[in-house]
Amino acid sequence: MRTAHLDAPFALARRRDGDVVRLALVAGDRIRDLAPADLGAADLNAFLAGGDWARVAALAAAEGDWMPLAEAVLTAPVTPRQVLQTGANYRQHVIELVAAGLSKGGDRTPEEARQWAAQMMDERKAHGEPYFFIGLPACVTGNDEPLVLPGYSDVHDWELELAVVIGREAFRVSREDAMDHVAGYTICNDITTRDLVFRPDMKEIGTDWYRAKNAPGFLPTGPFLVPAEYVDGPDTQVRLELNGEVMQDATTADLLFDIPALISGASQTMPLLPGDLLLTGSPAGNGQHWKRFLRDGDVMTGSIRGLGTQIVRCVAEQAG
Incomplete structure (x- = not known):
């Protein structure tokens, strides 16, 4: 699996190692596994609750058991308990959907639907909620x-x-x-x-x-x-x-x-x-x-x- 260059100094990831998924640290084109002791937390979510990012940054700059990132099989970097999604939050996206007839725009022509959707989105931005x-x-x-x-x-x-x-x-x-x-x-x-x-x-x-x-x-x-x-x-x-x-x-x-x-x-x-x-x-x-x-x-x-x-x-x- 190919990934683009990481612009940030470091990032967290999770990689597959056979049937096991391991938490890992990515820096440049390198990756290394992280143990709970490295994070100072029992697991990733516990670390995210208030862990010491400076501690992880120091590991990114240190020697260790690194491997080439290109050789790692990465999976989703998080294990959320909840996933919340936001609907209709890009103005042009909603206008396109309405004009395409996929949203409830009534019997309007495509151009009328675009105008109606644009007014709706402007009203939402001014007075609505997510x-x-x-x-x-x-x-x-x-x-x-x-x-x-x-x-x-x-x-x-x-x-x-x-x-x-x-x-x-x-x-x-x-x-x-x-x-x-x-x-x-x-x-x-x-x-x-x-x-x-x-x-x-x-x-x-x-x-x-x-x-x-x-x-x-x-x-x-x-x-x-x-x-x-x-x-x-x-x-x-x-x-x-x-x-x-x-x-x-x-x-x-x-x-x-x-x-x-x-x-x-x-x-x-x-x-x-x-x-x-x-x-x-x-x-x-x-x-x-x-x-x-x-x-x-x-x-x-x-x-x-x-x-x-x-x-x-x-x-x-x-x-x-």
């Missing part, structure tokens, strides 16, 4: 495993997202204090089966995120967990290529609700726990816009500045 829904932690996987495309649909779509990794527990925190609860960031690709988003038999209920987003492996994550201080969360590039062709290319500066607003909003209902993932939304350029969905043999290359590159290979589900 929209959250819940993902299943069991869907979190690494790009060491292929993405199996379920045979019950032909419209599986990509949504590359910057994901916040929670550090210290956050419960009913203010926007001003929200960033004190961020341990770092990673890459997520929120795979969505578009024809399952709305239930034709229960239109009055609305979206069915459980069926549309929670098939096995539908949340490729990683490969790195980069400490928050090394990532420009408010303005970092989010870029996805499909078989080498650019599909998504935007920056987080286009978020309707910024990262502090998302953390504060999500924490009002339930505590966010160390190691949890909070996805920030996906920019324009999904398959629904391009009228091109994932197929057997597709390769998605998702890059977020400062976080490296995630490579996801798609395979069709085998019948029977």
